[in-house]
Amino acid sequence: VIRVILDASAIASYAAREPDSMSVSELIAQVAETNDAVGVPALAFIAAFQASSPEAREVLEDFVSSAPQSIKLLALQGEDTPTVASMCDDLAADKVHALIESSRYDAYVASYDVSPMARFAHEDDLIQLK
Amino acid sequence: MTRKLSISLPDDVAKVLDDVDNASAYIAEAIVMRRERGTVAAMLKRHGHVVTAEGVAAWRERLAEMDRRKAARRAEVEK
Numbered sequence: 154v155i156r157v158i159l160d161a162s163a164i165a166s167y168a169a170r171e172p173d174s175m176s177v178s179e180l181i182a183q184v185a186e187t188n189d190a191v192g193v194p195a196l197a198f199i200a201a202f203q204a205s206s207p208e209a210r211e212v213l214e215d216f217v218s219s220a221p222q223s224i225k226l227l228a229l230q231g232e233d234t235p236t237v238a239s240m241c242d243d244l245a246a247d248k249v250h251a252l253i254e255s256s257r258y259d260a261y262v263a264s265y266d267v268s269p270m271a272r273f274a275h276e277d278d279l280i281q282l283k
Numbered sequence: 284m285t286r287k288l289s290i291s292l293p294d295d296v297a298k299v300l301d302d303v304d305n306a307s308a309y310i311a312e313a314i315v316m317r318r319e320r321g322t323v324a325a326m327l328k329r330h331g332h333v334v335t336a337e338g339v340a341a342w343r344e345r346l347a348e349m350d351r352r353k354a355a356r357r358a359e360v361e362k
Contacts, residue, residue, distance in 0.1 A: 156346070157346075170332065176338075178332035179334050179338035179339050179342055181323065182324065182334045183343050183346065186320060215326070219322065261346070261349060275356070277349060280349075
C-alpha cells in the first residue's frame, strides 16, 4: 500500500540532508514499519534531481533503487499527461503529479509547501512537513 | 524453491500461529517485512539520516489521526 507521496521539496530536502529533513526520513521509517510504501512521482524526482547538487543526486539515485518494496518510483501514466499539462499553469508539475498519484493510491502528499496544493486537495490529505 | 526448517518459538509467540491458516506463509511474511525494514534503515543511515524512535512514533500517531479524520469525512459524505 502506498501511504504517502513525496513532492520535489520533500525529496530534495531528503537528498540534501537539510537540518529539517529528519522529518522526511522518520516519515519514511514509519511507513516502512507498517510494510507500506512511500511514492516518488517521476516528475517530482526529476524536479528534485534538477535542483540538487552532484552529491545529493547520488543520494537520489540510491534512494529510488535500494528499497523497492518501500520506496516506489511512480511513472507518469500516459492518460494523466494532459491533466498534468493543463494544471501546470496553476501548479508546479511535480505537485500536480503528486496529487494525481495521491488520488490514485488514496495516499497523503507530504511537502514543505502544501499551500499551492490546497486549491486542489482536501487539507486532510496534505502533510505539511516542518 | 522452499526449505523445510525446524524452529523453536516462545510459547506466547507460537500461540499466534495456532490461529493462522498457513503458519509457513505467516512466518515468511514476517521475515520479509523485517528484512525490508532493515533495508530501509540501512538506506537512511547510508544517506546520513538519523532516525529517532520518538520521531517515528510521532509520525505513527499523526498518520493514525489523519486516517481517523479521513474515515470520519467519508462516513459523513456517505450519510
